Amino acid sequence: MKNKYLSIRSADGLYWIGRYLQRFEIIAKESIKTFDVVIDIDKEAGKHFFTKLTKDINYNSAVEFFYKTVYEVKESNLCYLIDQARENATMLRDILDEDAFMFINVIYTNLKERDRKSISPKEIEKLIRKLDSFWGRIFLKTQHGIVQMLIEFGQTVEGIDMKLRLFENDENINDNINLKFDIQKLNTIGIAINPEFTPVRLENLTVSEALQKISSCVNEIIRYES
Amino acid sequence: MTEKNPQLEQFFQIFNKLDKNRIADLKEFTNNFGINFNLFKDGSFIERSFPFDVIPRIIPKDEFKVLERGLQQRVKALNIFLNDIYSDQKIIKDKIIPAEFVFSSKAYRPEFHGVKTSRSIRTHISGIDLVKNSANNRWTILEDNLRVPSGASYPLSIRQAYRKVYPEIFEQMNVEKIRYYPQKLAEMMNYVSTGGINVVLTPGRYNSAFYEHAYLAKQTDAILAVGSDLEVRDDKLYLKSFDGKREKVGAMYRRLDDDFLDPLEFKPDSMIGVAGLSNVYRSGNIALINSIGNGIADDKGIYYFVPKMIKYYLNEEPIIDNAPTYLPYFENDMKYVLENIEKLVIKDVAEAGGYGVLFGYKMSAVQLSDLKEVIKREPRRFIAQELIEFYDVECFMNGEIVPRKSDLRCYVAYGEEIYVWTNGLTRYALEAGNYLVNSSQGGGFKDTWIVE
C-alpha cells in the first residue's frame, strides 16, 4: 500500500472503524464487569452505566442485563456496533489488511448468526480476543501509514469520549491522568496526519464542552465537503 | 458425460487419500473472508458467499496452450474491430458485416465515433465464455464479454486457501501458477494510463461483485472509488483526496456499464457515475478500462461474425470455433431456424445474465409458435444455436461426486502484450441438468487448474 491516496469517504470510514470498535471494546469490557456487580451487589449498576451513555435499559436479572447489552440497547448494543464497523470495513476492503477484515467479519457473524436466546460473558470475552487480534494486525510495527493513523485517531477519539462520559460525579477533567495521556496521543497523531492540526486542549472545559471539541477535531484531519 | 484425463485421475488419487474434513476448512475460509457474490432476489439484497466446489476443473497444459493462442487471436481481432467501427468502418464498407447489424445495436455509441483510445486498446479486459463439446472434444466459444466481465477474483482468492489446506496436491502435481494476473492488470493500467493514479470505479458495496472490485483494487494497487469520490475539473478526472488535494486519474477500471457512467451523457438519473466523464474520455485525458461502446462487439448478433473478423483483419483461420449459429436476419438461416426450432437454443440479443435464453426442447407447441412469430417480426433480435452437449464436471455435493453442467470463463488482459490468464472461472449449475450456469442465477464456482 505504498503511496496510497485516500478519498474522503475512505478516510472517514477508517476513522469510524476506529470509533465503533473502540466503543465496542469499552462497552463489552464494562458490561462484563457490571454483570458481576448486578448479580447481587448493586442491581441498579447496569442502569447507572448506561445512563452515563444517555441510554435506557430495563432488566430483571443480570442475565437479562447482559443480553440487552449485546442485542438491544439503542445504538450502543454490541451487535449494532460490530455491524457498523463491518459495514465500514466492507467498503474499505481494498485498503484494510485481509486478516484485519476477517477478524471483524468473524465477530460479526458470531453475533449475528447465532441462536439469539441467551449469551454469556464468556462468549463476549472470546470476541474481545478476536478484537485484540484485529488491533494487532492494524498496528503492526512494519506498517505505519495513513491508514493506521486514521484508525488510531478514531480509536483515540472514542476512548476520550467514553472516558468523559463515564466520569464519576466528582471527577475533574484536569486531574485525570489517563485522559491527559490520551489527549497527548490524539494530538501527536493529528499533527502527524496534518501538520496544521490544532492541538486539542480540554483544561477547564465542562464535560459537554469537551465532548463537543473531541467529536469535531476530525474536521482538521479530513477535509469534508461543505 | 464427464470428461476424463490423466491429470484428473492423478488429482483424485491424491485427493481421495486426504482427510475429507479439510473441505470444511475451505468453506470456513470463504465465510470468514466474506468471499461473496451477492444476489438480488425479489427486490431484496442477499449477501452470501459464492458457492464453491472443492474439485477443480483440470485442463492439460498442451490443451490450454491451444486455447491461449485462440483467445489471443480472438481478442486481437475484436479490438481491431472496435477501433474500426469507431473510425473508418472498413469492415462494413467491405460488406463483411451488414451495416444494419452494427447500427441497430443498442450498444453502438455513434456519439463516441472518432475517439482515439490510449495505445488503441479498447478491450483491456475480456471474459470469454467457452464450453467443451463432448461430441467432438473441441473447445467452443459461447460468448464474448467485453464490457464489464467479472469473476476473476474468486478463483484467485480460493487458490490461496487451497494451497494452505491441500499443500500435498500442489507438491505432487505441476499446477500452473496464477498469481500474476493482478500484476498483469496493473501493468496494463500503467501502460495505457494518460498520467496519474489508477482507480477502480465501483457502483458500491451493494453490487453483486463488490468483493471483486475491492479485491482487484487492492491487488493492483489501484484506489477503489465510488462516483462521488471523483470529480471532473476542466477536461480531466480527479480523485478528491481526504486532505483537500485533487489527484489526477490516468486510468480507470470501471465496473459500471456505459449507461450509468455519466449522467450528462447517458442515463440522466444515474447517481453512481461521474458527471462530465464522457468529455474527459473524448479529450483523451483518461484511459477507461474497458472503453466506452464495447458492447457492439459482444452483442450476441455480432458473435456470428467474429470468425469473419479474424479472417478479415488478421488473415487467419479461427483457432477456436464458434458454436454453430444461425441468424434469422439471413433468409436461409431464417428458414432453418423456423423448421428446426425445437432442436435449437434461441437467444435474445438484448438480454444479459442468461434470462433471454430459450431452449426449444423445453417449450410447448403454443410457446414455440408464438416464438416463431416474434422471430419473423424482429429477425435482427435473435440468434439461434445448436444445442451443444458440453461436458459435465464432477462436483462434490452432499458427500458424493455428481455431474453438473459447467462452462469456463477465460480472462484476457490486453496491455503491451495480450495475456491469457492461466486460470479461469469455472461456473457450474447447482441443480442437475440445468444448462444455465450464470452466477446471477445462483450457480457455484470451481478453481481451474492448468496441469502439465
Added chain:
Amino acid sequence: MRVKLNYRFDLEFSNEVKDHRFALKITPRKTPFYRVEEFVISLQNNIYINNIIDGFGNVITFGTINNYHKSFSVEISAKIDFFSEYLDFQDDFLNEMYLSATNLTTSNIYINEYLNFKNELKIYNNIEKNVLLANEYIFQNFKYESGVTDAYSSIDTILQSKRGVCQDFAHLLIAYLRDLKIPARYVSGFVTGEGESHAWVEYFNGKIWLGVDPTHNRIIKNEPYIKIAQGRDALDTAINKGSFVGKSKQQLKVFTKMEIYN
C-alpha cells in the same frame, strides 16, 4: 445574405446549488452553405470552459461551476453569411446509421395510429416526392401546440394527441422516412421567426443531405437555417445538459433574436 443571431438562456434555481456540471451544444456547425463570420459565447462569472467534438461533429462546450449559485446563464452571438442553397455532406460514418430506430422515433403504444398515419401516404419511386408528401401531410394533420409533449416524448404522444412542437414534428417525419429506408437525421438550430431554438429534419437523397422543415411545411432552400447540432433524435442535440448538487426546482427563460442585416 447575412444574418445576426443573439441567443441567451437563463436557468433559475429555486434553491442554491453547487458542483454544477454542464455540457452545451450551442456552437454553429460548419456547413457548405454558410460561413460563420463571428461567434462569441459568454457565460456568467467567466467560468472556465473546454470544447470537444462528439461523434456527430457537434461541438460540446463543457465546464463546472463549483460554488453555490442560483442562476446559470449562457449567451451567444453569431454573424452568419449564407451564400448558397441548403445542403450538407456525409458524416464520418455511413449514412445507414441514420436508418436505425431510436426510442423517441418509435411508436410502442400507439402502433395503430402510426400505421394509420403511414397508410395515408402513397409511396412513390422518388425520394424527393415521398419526402414532400410526408412533410406536407404532417404539417396539415398535426397541430403545433406546446405543453402537450416534453423533451423525452416519443412519437406516441403526438400520434395520440395529434399535437406537438417542432421536436415532435421532426421525430414523426424521421420515423416515417426511416421506414421507407431513407436515411433521416434530426437537426437543431435557429431560423428567423422563432422565439427559441428550432428543430427540423435532413434526409439523404443518395448523394447529399437536404433539409426539410415539417413545422413550416418547407423544403429548405435559401431560408437562413443555422445548424447547431445533429443526431439520431432530439436527445443527441440537447442544448444544455447538466447535473448539480442541491435540492432545487428549475425555471428556464430563453431569449432569441435573429435578423437579416444584409
